[in-house]
Amino acid sequence: MKKLLLVILLISLFVNCKKEKTKVKPIGLITDNGMIVSARKEASEIGVQILKKGGNAFDAMIATDLALAVAYPFAGNIGGGGFMVYRTSNGKTGALDYREKAPLLASRDMYLDDERNVIEGKSTTGALAVGVPGTIAGLFEVHKKFGSLPFKDLIQPAIDLAKKGVVVTQKQEKRLEKYNHFFEDVNNKKVLLSGDFNENDTIKYIHLAKTLERIRDNGKDEFYKGETGQKLVNHLQENGGIITLEDLEKYEAKWRNPIEFDYKDLRIISMTLPSSGGICLAQILKSIEPYNLKEFEHNSTKYIQLITEAERRAYADRSHFLGDIDFVNVPIDSLTDSNYINHRMSDFSFEKATKSADVSHGKISGYESNETTHYSIIDSFGNAVSVTTTLNGAYGSKVFIEELGFFLNNEMDDFSIKPGTPNMFGLIGAEANAIAPEKRMLSSMTPTIVEQNGKLKMVVGSPGGSTIITSVLQNILNVTEFDMGMQESVSEARFHHQWLPDNIKMEPNAFDLKTKQQLKNLGYEIDESTSVVIGKVDAILVLENGQLEGGADPRGDDTAIGF
Numbered sequence: 001m002k003k004l005l006l007v008i009l010l011i012s013l014f015v016n017c018k019k020e021k022t023k024v025k026p027i028g029l030i031t032d033n034g035m036i037v038s039a040r041k042e043a044s045e046i047g048v049q050i051l052k053k054g055g056n057a058f059d060a061m062i063a064t065d066l067a068l069a070v071a072y073p074f075a076g077n078i079g080g081g082g083f084m085v086y087r088t089s090n091g092k093t094g095a096l097d098y099r100e101k102a103p104l105l106a107s108r109d110m111y112l113d114d115e116r117n118v119i120e121g122k123s124t125t126g127a128l129a130v131g132v133p134g135t136i137a138g139l140f141e142v143h144k145k146f147g148s149l150p151f152k153d154l155i156q157p158a159i160d161l162a163k164k165g166v167v168v169t170q171k172q173e174k175r176l177e178k179y180n181h182f183f184e185d186v187n188n189k190k191v192l193l194s195g196d197f198n199e200n201d202t203i204k205y206i207h208l209a210k211t212l213e214r215i216r217d218n219g220k221d222e223f224y225k226g227e228t229g230q231k232l233v234n235h236l237q238e239n240g241g242i243i244t245l246e247d248l249e250k251y252e253a254k255w256r257n258p259i260e261f262d263y264k265d266l267r268i269i270s271m272t273l274p275s276s277g278g279i280c281l282a283q284i285l286k287s288i289e290p291y292n293l294k295e296f297e298h299n300s301t302k303y304i305q306l307i308t309e310a311e312r313r314a315y316a317d318r319s320h321f322l323g324d325i326d327f328v329n330v331p332i333d334s335l336t337d338s339n340y341i342n343h344r345m346s347d348f349s350f351e352k353a354t355k356s357a358d359v360s361h362g363k364i365s366g367y368e369s370n371e372t373t374h375y376s377i378i379d380s381f382g383n384a385v386s387v388t389t390t391l392n393g394a395y396g397s398k399v400f401i402e403e404l405g406f407f408l409n410n411e412m413d414d415f416s417i418k419p420g421t422p423n424m425f426g427l428i429g430a431e432a433n434a435i436a437p438e439k440r441m442l443s444s445m446t447p448t449i450v451e452q453n454g455k456l457k458m459v460v461g462s463p464g465g466s467t468i469i470t471s472v473l474q475n476i477l478n479v480t481e482f483d484m485g486m487q488e489s490v491s492e493a494r495f496h497h498q499w500l501p502d503n504i505k506m507e508p509n510a511f512d513l514k515t516k517q518q519l520k521n522l523g524y525e526i527d528e529s530t531s532v533v534i535g536k537v538d539a540i541l542v543l544e545n546g547q548l549e550g551g552a553d554p555r556g557d558d559t560a561i562g563f
């Protein structure tokens with residue numbers, strides 16, 4: 001009898017274990033009309049309320065952005081900047097650049113000491129790390145061109161949220177625990193978020209609500225010329241910063257032509273310079289286009305190898321060629337030309353890893369004379385908006401102006417502060433991305449829209465510094481080459497290579513042991529230690545029947561809401 005019980009127990013254990021191993025494909029929220037996927041449920045909800053009121057995707061973008069500035073101080077902001085790529089219901093595409101700028105008093109070597117060594121922390125923490133913020137200018141620009149509801153109706157939900165307060169999530173508790181001691185050090189006093197907050201506590205953002213009310217009443221000028229601007233400048237200057245009122249007054253968001261290119265039967269629309277995102281994405285996708293990826297298993301050795309080698313070459317070019325197009329001549333057409341790219345990939349072989357030390361930027365025949373929270377929105381009219389906005393590092397420069405209620409960015413670190421010295425994401429830059437007054441620092445933000453057969457297919461983007469481009473890439477491939485649904489794709493394990501350092505970053509314990517061993521045997525170094533998160537993707541997929549599927553990244557508190 002005992003023996004029989006043991007056998008039954010073992011069989012049931014085996015069956016259960018087997019069951020656990022069968023992967024359940026996650027399916028995201030599916031809705032018919034409109035959808036927003038963002039880093040916080042409060043922000044997605046506020047944006048969707050605007051859509052339900054009859055607002056379009058651009059109205060919802062403004063409301064969502066401002067709601068993130070309240071609900072997601074880690075990266076949501078009015079003290080930072082970002083990029084928007086859009087596609088209207090009639091297929092018109094465009095992009096808005098509201099990236100921060102270097103202040104007028106900035107200079108090329110401002111973060112170096114007399115011996116030309118980088119002064120640790122100066123470009124990342126404190127008032128000198130701050131670039132001239134672009135977010136408020138960007139939102140007013142979007143409203144001017146596309147807004148259909150009054151601006152005051154779009155900002156009010158964020159004001160109400162700030163007054164009512166935002167509930168701390170478990171993930172936010174952890175992040176605050178990790179960073180809150182910096183806030184007191186950097187600001188020389190305790191500020192709103194210096195306290196110990198626990199999950200389910202409610203944080204009210206009273207000063208931020210007042211700032212937003214002034215912006216509601218006085219418009220864009222409140223931030224760039226008014227009381228808010230004056231207080232911002234005073235605070236930064238008192239704390240060693242160099243931003244002046246003239247910097248604020250001169251700031252303008254800029255409409256740009258997005259990078260548009262074909263990959264197999266897809267048309268990809270992505271951000272152009274000063275973001276490297278679209279160009280790098282084009283280079284990587286064109287490098288792998290000649291291969292039939294469907295023949296490779298997803299995340300198999302060959303697949304990882306091919307993507308890695310394409311990424312290696314694209315990031316080497318990024319480091320050398322790319323910078324703010326208003327300041328440097330960048331050969332975009334040559335860099336994204338298929339012949340050039342095929343030539344770049346001609347020394348790649350599945351037999352062994354290329355060494356980054358042997359790869360430099362490509363040789364361009366001539367220069368033409370032409371010159372990190374993400375959210376995705378689709379409205380019921382068929383307009384699509386893809387936005388990535390950031391303070392750069394976690395809570396930016398950690399400078400928090402208590403009386404205004406918000407953090408300021410540390411975007412200056414995205415410049416190449418000294419050629420050959422890696423920035424906080426390990427990216428190395430060159431002359432093209434050197435600091436100059438009023439120049440925009442190079443970004444990796446890759447807000448992207450994908451079309452298939454002339455129809456809207458996907459809206460996708462991610463935060464994550466240098467890993468943004470490769471996260472967006474993998475999600476496009478997951479869906480279009482491996483037939484994954486949006487949530488399934490977003491939840492999949494990711495890897496990343498950026499030329500230097502010469503290793504493949506992999507999400508820890510997410511990849512097959514055999515695959516990792518095969519890659520090592522081929523000469524690839526694998527880094528699973530420091531890469532806790534590679535991107536945090538929020539995306540929307542238009543399904544065959546026209547319904548929308550949201551992909552909200554489980555790595556954060558990201559949430560899809562729709563109707």
Ligand SMILES: N[C@@H](CCC(=O)N[C@@H](CS)C(=O)NCC(=O)O)C(=O)O
Pocket residue numbers: 039074075372373374389390391392393394411414442443444445462463464465466468536556
């Ligand atoms: N400044 C960078 C993007 C910076 C970035 O992605 N930062 C991360 C923090 S390390 C972020 O904003 N993460 C927000 C999140 O995880 O939601 C760029 O322009 O390329």
